[in-house]
Amino acid sequence: xxxxxxxxxxxxxxxxxxxxxxxxxxxxxxxxxxxxxxxxxxxxxxxxxxxxxxxxxxxxxxxxxxxxxxxxxxxxxxxxxxxxxxxxxxxxxxxxxxxxxxxxxxxxxxxxxxxxxxxxxxxx
Amino acid sequence: xxxxxxxxxxxxxxxxxxxxxxxxxxxxxxxxxxxxxxxxxxxxxxxxxxxxxxxxxxxxxxxxxxxxxxxxxxxxxxxxxxxxxxxxxxxxxxxxxxxxxxxxxxxxxxxxxxxxxxxxxxxx
DNA sequence: TTGACAGTTGAGCAACTATGCAAGTAAAAT
DNA sequence: ATTTTACTTGCATAGTTGCTCAACTGTCAA
Numbered sequence: 523x524x525x526x527x528x529x530x531x532x533x534x535x536x537x538x539x540x541x542x543x544x545x546x547x548x549x550x551x552x553x554x555x556x557x558x559x560x561x562x563x564x565x566x567x568x569x570x571x572x573x574x575x576x577x578x579x580x581x582x583x584x585x586x587x588x589x590x591x592x593x594x595x596x597x598x599x600x601x602x603x604x605x606x607x608x609x610x611x612x613x614x615x616x617x618x619x620x621x622x623x624x625x626x627x628x629x630x631x632x633x634x635x636x637x638x639x640x641x642x643x644x645x646x
Numbered sequence: 647x648x649x650x651x652x653x654x655x656x657x658x659x660x661x662x663x664x665x666x667x668x669x670x671x672x673x674x675x676x677x678x679x680x681x682x683x684x685x686x687x688x689x690x691x692x693x694x695x696x697x698x699x700x701x702x703x704x705x706x707x708x709x710x711x712x713x714x715x716x717x718x719x720x721x722x723x724x725x726x727x728x729x730x731x732x733x734x735x736x737x738x739x740x741x742x743x744x745x746x747x748x749x750x751x752x753x754x755x756x757x758x759x760x761x762x763x764x765x766x767x768x769x770x
Numbered sequence: 771t772t773g774a775c776a777g778t779t780g781a782g783c784a785a786c787t788a789t790g791c792a793a794g795t796a797a798a799a800t
Numbered sequence: 801a802t803t804t805t806a807c808t809t810g811c812a813t814a815g816t817t818g819c820t821c822a823a824c825t826g827t828c829a830a
Contacts, residue, residue: 535712536742536806540703544713549698549760554691556763557756561694565686566818567678574673579664583777588659589668596819598778603818617776617827618660627762631755632681636673638751639680660776690788707807720789722808741797741806 563607564632568592569600573623573632576610580622687731688756692716693724697747697756700734704746 535541549557563569571590575581583601587594601621604610611624623629659665673681688694695714699705707725711718725745728734735748747753 536706536709540705541709541713544699544702544705547698547702548713549695551691551695553763553767554694554698556767557694557759558689558691560759560763561685562689565682565689567675567682568818570678570681570685571673571675574671574678575668578668578671581664581668582660584775585660585665589665589672593820594777595779595821599818602778614777614827619777627758627765631758631762634751634755634758635681635684638755639677639684641751643677643680692788708805717790718807719791719809723789726808738796738807743807 559607560628560631563604563609564628564635566600568596569604572597572600572604573609573628574636576621576623577629577632580620582618582620584618586621683731684752684755687728687733688752688759690724692720693728696721696724696728697733697752698760700745700747701753701756704744706742706744708742710745 575589583594583597587597609625610621613620699713707718707721711721729736733749733752734745737744
């Protein structure tokens with residue numbers, strides 16, 4: 523089952539065929555960084571809690587802080603990050619700023635992962 | 647549509663009902679950390695590239711380094727991390743160590759996110 | 771206007787991370 | 801036995817991140 527490789531199959535690689543197959547569908551550095559950035563936003567317990575809370579209901583800054591048991595400043599810092607990433611949108615109503623999720627993709631990714639973690643927890 | 651809240655609806659919260667609804671399904675800190683940990687593994691361009699390559703074919707350390715254009719040491723360091731997280735498994739064959747993905751959940755999460763990023767790239 | 775409230779922001783810090791380097795181990799070749 | 805190949809690992813370090821604190825802006829009430 524020798525496949526004609528698009529890359530010269532010389533001694534540079536241990537398994538030239540595997541390397542060739544990988545090269546065809548490979549992501550470039552910028553795309554890899556884009557994917558990593560999406561995951562990076564979700565890779566913090568505080569942000570996970572924030573997003574999980576906003577999956578249920580929109581909330582203002584201070585209620586988020588109360589529910590999560592962290593400072594309002596810490597919430598605000600994270601919301602800035604999440605807003606920059608276009609993950610949440612903010613709306614001012616009087617003195618309060620209400621946050622809600624904007625992205626439905628993240629919702630799916632997030633729920634899949636939560637399910638995965640909960641299955642793992644039951645398993646081991 | 648006043649909902650009977652399980653939490654005392656006093657002046658501690660701006661929107662006691664929303665807070666109560668959030669509290670019911672809330673993740674605790676350890677679960678949030680578990681979820682964050684899964685995402686953290688995927689939140690690095692090098693690891694994204696490694697995982698994407700291993701979605702296609704198993705590879706040894708040096709071929710991974712060649713394909714990704716990074717040092718064998720860098721690959722080895724990351725593989726240690728990925729092995730600790732039970733995301734990849736290693737098998738020694740002679741002098742080479744071959745890596746392959748172990749987790750199918752991650753495969754789905756990863757492919758979903760890649761699709762998401764590519765849709766975003768087309769959109770804007 | 772004055773004061774209280776809700777949220778934002780910048781500086782600074784402690785903790786973490788990715789990688790290069792160099793020294794190490796393990797297996798095969800000489 | 802010695803050398804070469806393939807990979808691992810400890811240490812150092814530059815860079816990043818999440819948070820606290822304090823100072824700030826903007827909104828509403830008296």
